[in-house]
Amino acid sequence: MSTAPKTAASKEPQDAGRDDDSAPETTPSSPSTAVARFKPRAASRPRNVARSAATTEKAKSTKTASADEPELPADRFLDREMSWLQFNERVLQLSTDPNVPLLERARFLSIFSSNLDEFFMVRVAGLKRRIAAGLAVRSASGLEPRELLDDLTRASHDLMDLHAGIFQRQVRPALEEEGIRLLKLSQLTDADRDYLGTYFGAQVYPVLTPLAVDPAHPFPYISGLSVNLAVLLIDPKTGREHFARVKVPPLLPRMVKLPTGEGEDPLYDARFVTLEDVIAEHLDVLFPGMEVHEQFTFRVTRNEDLEVEEDDAENLLTALEKELTRRRFGAAVRLEVADDMDDHVLDLLTRELGVSDDEVFRLPEPLDLRGLGDIADLDRSELQWPRFMPKTHPLLAPVERSEAPDILGAMRSSDILLHHPYDSFSTSVQAFVEQAAADPDVLAIKQTLYRTSGNSPIISALIDAAQAGKQVLAVVEIKARFDEENNITWARKLERAGVHVVYGMVGLKTHAKLCLVVRHEGDGIRRYCHVGTGNYNPKTARLYEDLGLLTTDPDVGEDLGRLFNQLSGMAPRAKFKRLLVAPRSVRSGLIEQIDRCIEAARAGKASSVSLKVNSIVDEQIIDACYRASQAGVKVNVLVRGISALRPGVPGLSENIEVRSILGRFLEHSRVFVFDVEGQEPIAYIGSADMMHRNLDRRVEALVRLTDERQVATVVDLVATGMSPQTSSWRLDAEGRWIRENLTPDGAPKNDYQADLIEAYSKRRRKARRR
Numbered sequence: 001m002s003t004a005p006k007t008a009a010s011k012e013p014q015d016a017g018r019d020d021d022s023a024p025e026t027t028p029s030s031p032s033t034a035v036a037r038f039k040p041r042a043a044s045r046p047r048n049v050a051r052s053a054a055t056t057e058k059a060k061s062t063k064t065a066s067a068d069e070p071e072l073p074a075d076r077f078l079d080r081e082m083s084w085l086q087f088n089e090r091v092l093q094l095s096t097d098p099n100v101p102l103l104e105r106a107r108f109l110s111i112f113s114s115n116l117d118e119f120f121m122v123r124v125a126g127l128k129r130r131i132a133a134g135l136a137v138r139s140a141s142g143l144e145p146r147e148l149l150d151d152l153t154r155a156s157h158d159l160m161d162l163h164a165g166i167f168q169r170q171v172r173p174a175l176e177e178e179g180i181r182l183l184k185l186s187q188l189t190d191a192d193r194d195y196l197g198t199y200f201g202a203q204v205y206p207v208l209t210p211l212a213v214d215p216a217h218p219f220p221y222i223s224g225l226s227v228n229l230a231v232l233l234i235d236p237k238t239g240r241e242h243f244a245r246v247k248v249p250p251l252l253p254r255m256v257k258l259p260t261g262e263g264e265d266p267l268y269d270a271r272f273v274t275l276e277d278v279i280a281e282h283l284d285v286l287f288p289g290m291e292v293h294e295q296f297t298f299r300v301t302r303n304e305d306l307e308v309e310e311d312d313a314e315n316l317l318t319a320l321e322k323e324l325t326r327r328r329f330g331a332a333v334r335l336e337v338a339d340d341m342d343d344h345v346l347d348l349l350t351r352e353l354g355v356s357d358d359e360v361f362r363l364p365e366p367l368d369l370r371g372l373g374d375i376a377d378l379d380r381s382e383l384q385w386p387r388f389m390p391k392t393h394p395l396l397a398p399v400e401r402s403e404a405p406d407i408l409g410a411m412r413s414s415d416i417l418l419h420h421p422y423d424s425f426s427t428s429v430q431a432f433v434e435q436a437a438a439d440p441d442v443l444a445i446k447q448t449l450y451r452t453s454g455n456s457p458i459i460s461a462l463i464d465a466a467q468a469g470k471q472v473l474a475v476v477e478i479k480a481r482f483d484e485e486n487n488i489t490w491a492r493k494l495e496r497a498g499v500h501v502v503y504g505m506v507g508l509k510t511h512a513k514l515c516l517v518v519r520h521e522g523d524g525i526r527r528y529c530h531v532g533t534g535n536y537n538p539k540t541a542r543l544y545e546d547l548g549l550l551t552t553d554p555d556v557g558e559d560l561g562r563l564f565n566q567l568s569g570m571a572p573r574a575k576f577k578r579l580l581v582a583p584r585s586v587r588s589g590l591i592e593q594i595d596r597c598i599e600a601a602r603a604g605k606a607s608s609v610s611l612k613v614n615s616i617v618d619e620q621i622i623d624a625c626y627r628a629s630q631a632g633v634k635v636n637v638l639v640r641g642i643s644a645l646r647p648g649v650p651g652l653s654e655n656i657e658v659r660s661i662l663g664r665f666l667e668h669s670r671v672f673v674f675d676v677e678g679q680e681p682i683a684y685i686g687s688a689d690m691m692h693r694n695l696d697r698r699v700e701a702l703v704r705l706t707d708e709r710q711v712a713t714v715v716d717l718v719a720t721g722m723s724p725q726t727s728s729w730r731l732d733a734e735g736r737w738i739r740e741n742l743t744p745d746g747a748p749k750n751d752y753q754a755d756l757i758e759a760y761s762k763r764r765r766k767a768r769r770r
Contacts, residue, residue, distance in 0.1 A: 072626055076646055076653075078735045079141035080617050081123060081148060083642040085155050086737050088115045090662055090729055092159070093739060095166055099748055102174055103383040104664065107376035109167055113369045116160070117225060117301060124152060125303035125333045140619055140644065153358050160336075164363045167372070178383060179269035180375065182366070183258070185277050192258050193281070196273070200282045204252065208279065210286045213243045219352040220245055224302035224330065227254075227276055227368050230345050231283060234291040241293065243348060246286065248276045254371035270378055274366045296341040298349060299367050303330030336361045336368070385664045388757060390424035390542065396431075407432045407550070408439065408519070411528055416550040417710040419717075420534065421665060422760040425541035429515075429530060429548060430457055436517040436528065437465035443525070444471035444518040446564045448510055449490070451535040458536045459490055463497040472499045475567050477510045502568045505699065508583065510567060512701035513548070513687045516560040527557025531579075531703040533669040533685055544668040545753070547685045547714070549703055553578070556703060563701065582700035586688050587620060589702075593674040593682060594624040598631040605677040608634040610718040612671035615642040616690040629655040638721040640667045642691075648733040658731040659722055663753045671714045672702065683711045726750045 094100050095108040127149055130136035136145035143151070172182065181187075188196070210231075211220040222228060227248040234241055248254075256278055258271040276297050283292045332353045337346060339362040350360060381387060395416050398405050405427060410416065418428050434457065436442045445465050449458075466472040476491045495501045503510075513532035518525055534546030549556075555577040562574040563581060580589040597607040609628055616622065616637060622645045625635050635656040637645060647656040661667055670688060675681040686702030688694045705711050720726060727741040727749040741749055 070630065070651070072623060073649075073652060075142060076626060076649070077140040077142075077619065077622065077644045078646050079139055079143060079148065079151075080615075080642050080644050081127075081139075081152055082141075082155070082735070083644060084119060084123065085152070085159060087641040087660070088112055088119070089159060090660060090737060090739075091115065092163055092166065094662060096170060097741075099741075101382075101384050102171075102178060103376045103378060103380060104385055105171055106175065106372045109163065109171060110370050110373040110376065112163055113372075116156070116163075117370075120156075120301045120334045121224070121304040121330075124149075124156075125330065127152070128331075128333060129303065157358075157361060160361050160363060163369070167369060168364055175375070178380070179265065180378065180380075181271045182255070182375070183271055183273050185273075185281055188273070188281075189261065191261070192271075192273075195259055196256070196278050196281060199256065200278055200285070204249065204275070204278060205282070205285065207249045207252070208246060208286060211245050211247075213245070222300045222332075222353065223247070224300060224304055225368075226250060227297060227299050229276060229279060229283075229295050230298055230341070230349065231287070231295045232293040232342075232345065233287055234293045236289075236291055242290070243345070244287065246279060246283070248279060253374065254368075255374045268380070270375075272375065274371070276366070294342065294345075296338045296345060297365055297367050298338065298341070299336040300332050300353060301334035301336075302332050332359070334359055334361065336363055338365050338367065339363055388421075390421050390426075391760070392427040393418060393423045394763065396428055405431060407435050408517075408528055411550050411552050412526075415553065415707050415710065417705070417707070417713060418532075418548040418550065419669075419713075419756075419760070420541050420546045420548070421543065422756055425538055426457075428550070429532070429536065429541075430461075430538055432517075432528070432530060432550065433458055433515060433536075434461045436519075437461040437468070437470070439519065441521065442470055442517055442519045444473070444516075446473040446475075446514075446516040446518075446560075446568075447536065448475045448477070448512050448514045448567075449536060450477045450511055450513070451537055451540070456490070456536075457538060459494065462494060462499055466494075466498040473564060473568055474499050474501050475510050475564070476501055476503060500568070505567065507697070509693075509698045511687050511694065511698040512563070512581075514560055514563065514701060516557070516564060526552055527554070527561065528552055529556045529560050531556065531560075531686065531701060533687055543666060545665045547669040547671070549685065549705065549710075553706070563699075567699065578704045578706070580684065580686070580702040580704075582688055582694060582698055583696050586686075586700055586702060587618065587695045590621065590672060590684075591624045593672070594628050594633075597633045597674055597676055598628050600676040601628070601632040606634075607674075607676045608636065610636045610638075610671070610673040610675070610715070610722075611690070612638040612667075612669060612714075612718050612721065614640045614668060614670070614689045617642055617644045618690045618692055618695055619644075621690045621695075625656060626653055629653045636718060636722045638667075638718055643731055646733060646735060647731055653733075657722065660729040660731070660737065661721055661726070661752050662729075663751070665753050669717075670702075671718055673711075673715055673718060675715070680708065681711050681715055683714050685714065720755070721752055723750075726752050726755075728752070 091108055092112050095105045095112070097105070100108070127136065127145065131145050131149065138144055139148055175181070183192075213219050222245070229246040229248070231244045231246060232241060233244055252275055254275050255272040256275055258273060260266040260269065261271065264271075280295050283295060332355050335349060335353060335355045337349070337360060341362070346360065350357070376384075392405065393416060395414065396405050396407060396410050407428070416428075433445070433447070436445055442465070445462065447458075447462065462472050462474055474491075474494050476494070491501050491503075513534060513536070515530040515536070517528040519528060529551050530548055531551075532546060532548035534541065534544050534548070556579070559576040559579040562576065563579065566574050576585070580586045594609055597609055600607040609625065616639055625637075625645060628635055629652065633655060635653075637643065637647075637656065637658045639658060639660055640662065641660075643658050643660075645653070645656065645658060647653050647658045670686055672684040673681055674683075683705045684702040685705065686700065688698070688700035688702060694700055705714065721728065724740070729737045729739050731737055743749055
């Protein structure tokens with residue numbers, strides 16, 4: 001990339017909770033070995049069952065433990081919601097680490113805010129909705145719904161206070177030392193006020209809509225995640241107090257950059273003021289003739305999860321569009337207010353918004369620290385990660401630099417395992433689709449689209465192919481959370497261009513990452529395939545770590561042909577050779593491999609299971625790992641986010657180790673390796689995480705790697721991440737995440753992603769010398 005990459009530490013919320021006696025041994029302010037503040041608590045009352053009825057029913061179709069195996073304990077699952085909050089706390093820990101560049105620390109504060117917003121909009125809101133409807137059940141960890149909600153609330157309050165404190169006491173002062181200042185109104189100079197007056201009149205004032213509250217004006221609707229000003233006005237004629245609300249325009253820059261001041265270096269110094277402060281400075285313009293008595297900022301989070309009954313919807317696209325309109329009016333689940341807000345103003349807000357006291361979060365201004373992402377984008381390379389430019393995979397690089405790469409020709413020579421962002425997405429996957437679209441011998445292109453970017457070259461290539469007369473099928477997942485509107489737009493555009501657009505299968509999200517190109521060659525056809533772990537999105541491909549396989553293997557081609565037929569037509573009983581496909585065979589296929597390792601261990605052969613996933617929650621997969629541990633199988637789990645698996649418990653999971661890595665790239669690939677002594681390791685990569693939604697309610701695909709060099713690559717990938725010499729977090733038997741980023745003498749441990757950057761650079765240098 002030509003600029004320092006934005007950090008992507010996470011993006012899919014899920015977990016929380018805290019017991020009163022789970023005080024931190026060390027807090028995230030310590031960059032050395034640290035224990036997360038929160039750990040899951042045991043259920044307050046004994047549990048009768050460890051699984052829901054639905055989970056038990058699903059287990060009937062999957063191989064389970066034999067009668068002579070020890071019964072697994074009821075408290076073997078950690079709580080998924082707690083685990084998600086612990087994950088976001090790990091993100092927060094990175095903002096305190098002096099070994100992380102300063103602007104990236106600010107970005108981690110922004111990422112924490114964004115993650116927590118989505119957690120409240122989906123996970124907390126969903127739990128509250130189920131409790132209100134009487135549908136909530138005891139969690140797999142044994143907590144009653146209200147018990148869990150209380151834990152989530154307490155933990156969220158503590159984490160948000162910690163988050164605000166880190167910004168105010170650590171990151172903000174450190175930024176100021178580097179000449180980067182976020183000013184308060186009292187710190188503005190006369191020249192600053194003159195500039196902001198002009199800016200307000202030209203850019204801000206025209207788009208503001210102040211809304212008063214009185215008998216003729218009801219309390220206005222407050223949109224979710226908007227920053228607002230609660231304004232108290234005094235009528236000088238009557239002395240009466242009035243309330244008004246001013247919404248901070250979301251389409252204007254949140255951080256307003258001030259001109260270079262006297263004595264400042266224009267290349268290094270930067271001063272900002274929040275947009276809400278600009279508005280607050282000019283409230284008299286909005287309310288002429290009234291006295292502005294006080295003003296306070298506040299922000300509401302609403303339930304923004306979607307519910308579409310697909311079986312009852314004649315047209316899924318139309319139904320989803322209507323549901324998106326209703327989403328804006330979801331119930332409020334969190335109210336953030338400035339810590340100096342008057343009680344009577346807060347009483348008005350809580351009453352009108354329908355929130356309880358424990359849903360109110362008093363925080364120092366500024367609220368909504370997502371805006372720190374704008375500051376993190378400043379052109380200060382010395383305060384950011386070293387610049388990184390993805391390079392073309394050696395097998396795809398042309399002999400002469402002036403030549404265009406022949407992706408299809410390279411695929412005919414050998415399978416190619418891609419590792420993004422280290423391998424360029426634009427010169428591999430994107431070029432594959434573009435070359436196929438332009439090739440006159442290509443007859444058809446079939447592709448899944450879960451999330452893509454604006455002005456996507458992938459979309460453009462599919463349109464070009466359709467307009468050139470090729471058969472083009474796009475399986476567009478319009479229910480991809482928070483990308484629904486974007487995907488609806490692309491679906492309409494593709495349809496207008498003549499692309500056959502389908503929306504997958506009723507009741508299932510299509511999450512698989514697949515592309516199939518059918519090309520006429522000689523007397524027949526050849527299928528060119530891509531199976532990946534990440535979305536066809538050039539923007540996130542520079543930030544997300546993912547794997548992908550380019551292959552012309554006939555078995556994979558046949559599998560993809562059958563799967564696309566299943567998605568677009570009627571093929572419910574399709575069988576596959578190199579693919580595992582959810583919801584039919586991913587869980588059962590992986591458990592079968594785990595059981596194979598168990599049988600080998602009982603026969604006296606060394607065996608191991610290695611998983612690299614975003615989340616591991618599924619009880620059947622976890623129980624299979626427990627059985628493997630009890631049989632003596634070594635189980636390594638490298639997880640970015642949630643883990644309901646409890647490692648290191650004597651008699652249950654002493655052979656299981658769980659670690660987590662966060663950094664400048666978002667660890668997103670899914671890898672599954674099963675190794676038995678005397679046999680070649682079996683390895684899969686693909687789109688599925690070990691969660692109920694992925695294994696039961698989504699179309700997912702894993703592909704088995706057959707090239708021994710590619711298998712060795714993914715084996716080494718997981719092994720390096722699990723190594724004690726690599727900086728990571730380790731999960732202990734109590735459910736606490738312990739940061740292990742320093743050696744005993746205080747030196748930083750190996751940086752997983754930095755070492756991969758160097759390793760791939762060496763690979764390319766060797767390739768150029770050949």
